[in-house]
Amino acid sequence: MLPDVYCLHREFEPADTQTFRLDRHYLLYAMSGTLRLQADGKRWTLPPARAAFIPAAKEVEVSILTKMTSASVLFAAEFHRDFPERLAVFEITPLCRELIRECMLWGPETGELNEYAQLLFTTLASVVVRLSLQSSRCFLPIPKSEGLKEALNLTEANLTQGLSFKRISAECGQSPRSLARRFSEEMGMTWRDVVKRMRIIQAVEQLATTDASITEVSFDCGYNSLSAFNATFRELMDQTPRKYRMSIR
Structure with a gap:
């Protein structure tokens, strides 16, 4: 037993x-x-x-x-x-x-x-x-349509490169207007919002599992500006990257 x-x-x-x-x-x-x-x-x-x-x-x-x-x-x-x-x-x-x-x-x-x-x-x-009273906001809504799932996978695979919504939509065989509507209807956010959230999720993982500096993490996650990275991180996580890393260590 x-x-x-x-x-x-x-x-x-x-x-x-x-x-x-x-x-x-x-x-x-x-x-x-x-x-x-x-x-x-x-x-x-x-x-x-x-x-x-x-x-x-x-x-x-x-x-x-x-x-x-x-x-x-x-x-x-x-x-x-x-x-x-x-x-x-x-x-x-x-x-x-x-x-x-x-x-x-x-x-x-x-x-x-x-x-x-x-x-x-x-x-x-x-x-x-x-x-459990403080649920993490580092999540993504799950898309329902196969077309949006493909777009999401392509976006995630190219997250640290120069992303273009026009290119993503073309590779998925969808018009930008149609794909933008799917993001809004199925995920409740724009493609740009999804990119921001994916990058911060990736940053959270790197801050937790590596000793890379915060500047290195920001660049690895596709940011060219440390101040932009800090602002976006704080918007989603309610604290700075430095405070977050300290809290989990």
């Missing part, structure tokens, strides 16, 4: 999208590597700076983008009374990360938890509940 709460610590190779739904609350976290999570019409990337709380019975789609080491925690539904009923993706804090690392000692085969382990998992659950 499985314990009320335990940690799954495993290594995974890159893998295509899989759909799953569990009968337990699930804290999805990659210690290294990057995941992609899709649910509720939204798409998030989960580098080591970000985690997802998935409530029991919630169906999600997960892709493993790079070789990954996971340290995810599964909670019985009754383990903590204040767990949110909705999916939440949030920026992970140093405290949360260290609690997960310590909880790795107790897997599904460990059996009944001792007093110390019980306290650890209870503290982690309380931290997750608090962090």
